[in-house]
Amino acid sequence: MKKLAFSVFAAALTFGANxxxxxxxxxxxxxxxxxxxxxxxxxxxxGIAAVDNGVKFEGPIEVEGQTRxxxxxxxxxxxxxxxSLGYGRAVKEKAFIGLEAGLDASQNSEFMFGQARINGLTPxxxxxxGYVNPESKSMIYLKGGAAYSKARFGxxxxxxxxxxxxxxxxxVCKNLRTRLEAEYRFRSNKSIEVDSKIHKVTNRGAVTLRxxxxxxxxx
Numbered sequence: 054m055k056k057l058a059f060s061v062f063a064a065a066l067t068f069g070a071n072x073x074x075x076x077x078x079x080x081x082x083x084x085x086x087x088x089x090x091x092x093x094x095x096x097x098x099x100g101i102a103a104v105d106n107g108v109k110f111e112g113p114i115e116v117e118g119q120t121r122x123x124x125x126x127x128x129x130x131x132x133x134x135x136x137s138l139g140y141g142r143a144v145k146e147k148a149f150i151g152l153e154a155g156l157d158a159s160q161n162s163e164f165m166f167g168q169a170r171i172n173g174l175t176p177x178x179x180x181x182x183g184y185v186n187p188e189s190k191s192m193i194y195l196k197g198g199a200a201y202s203k204a205r206f207g208x209x210x211x212x213x214x215x216x217x218x219x220x221x222x223x224x225v226c227k228n229l230r231t232r233l234e235a236e237y238r239f240r241s242n243k244s245i246e247v248d249s250k251i252h253k254v255t256n257r258g259a260v261t262l263r264x265x266x267x268x269x270x271x272x
Contacts, residue, residue: 091225091269092149092185092192098137098232100265102157105130106238107259108169108204112252128257131173133159135263141181149183149192157261171256172203175238177217190225200238204256211256213241223267230267236260 107128134157141151159173179198186192196219203212221234242255 091190091230092151092183092223093142094269094271095140096138096230096267096269098135098265098267100135100232100263102133102135102159102261102263103130104133104157104159104175105260106162106171106202107257108164108171108206109255109257110206110252111255126257127164127169129162129164131159131162133157133173133261135265137265137267139181141183143185147185147187149181149185149194151181151183152179153181153196153198154178168205168207169254170205172205174203176201179217179219183223192223194221194223195219196221196234196236202238202241202256202259204241206254209243209254211241211243211254213256215239215241215256221263228268230269232263232265232267234261234263234265236263 105128107126109124109126111122111124135155136158137153137155139151139153141149141153143149155177157173157175157177161173162171164170177198177200179196181194181196183192183194196217198217199214200217201212201214203210205211216239217236219234219236221232223230223232238259238261240255240258242253244251244253
């Protein structure tokens with residue numbers, strides 16, 4: 054009788070422990086799924102950005118009857134408004150993938166020499182790959198794509214799609230996500246002929262820092 058009672062007691066303990074483990078597992082899974090779901094769907098963002106860009110000239114010049122190689126560069130920093138529109142989904146709860154289009158809008162960057170100017174409107178398109186942390190309700194991500202930079206050097210246009218890479222983090226705050234992002238746009242250049250001499254003009258690489266609020270539209 055004692056052995057039977059002990060067996061029943063042990064079975065009850067085992068069942069209780071397994072049930073508790075299942076509850077904890079289900080809660081953890083539900084939390085992870087719920088957190089990942091915050092990043093699911095169509096979203097748009099609005100914020101501010103600081104954009105540092107510049108221009109560079111390289112080419113031969115005549116100095117006292119001698120030809121010398123000349124290099125001139127200049128940069129400036131502008132504040133910009135920034136917007137984004139994208140769609141993304143959490144895959145396997147903690148992995149995120151999305152497609153995003155963005156636009157930075159600021160004043161044109163004017164430079165002293167060469168009558169150079171960089172247009173303040175810079176559209177972009179990129180893929181985002183992220184890791185979702187359910188415990189902190191946050192995501193860290195990498196972004197890769199291209200941005201269209203439009204520059205003018207006197208009468209010469211140097212407008213190209215240039216590669217971009219970015220690193221960012223998002224944090225869930227009620228119905229919104231806050232985003233901090235650092236982006237680098239690679240340079241683009243063009244060669245021109247002036248007085249039978251080749252000159253190279255460069256739209257230098259740009260560094261952009263963004264702070265945004267992002268709202269997800271549930272699909």
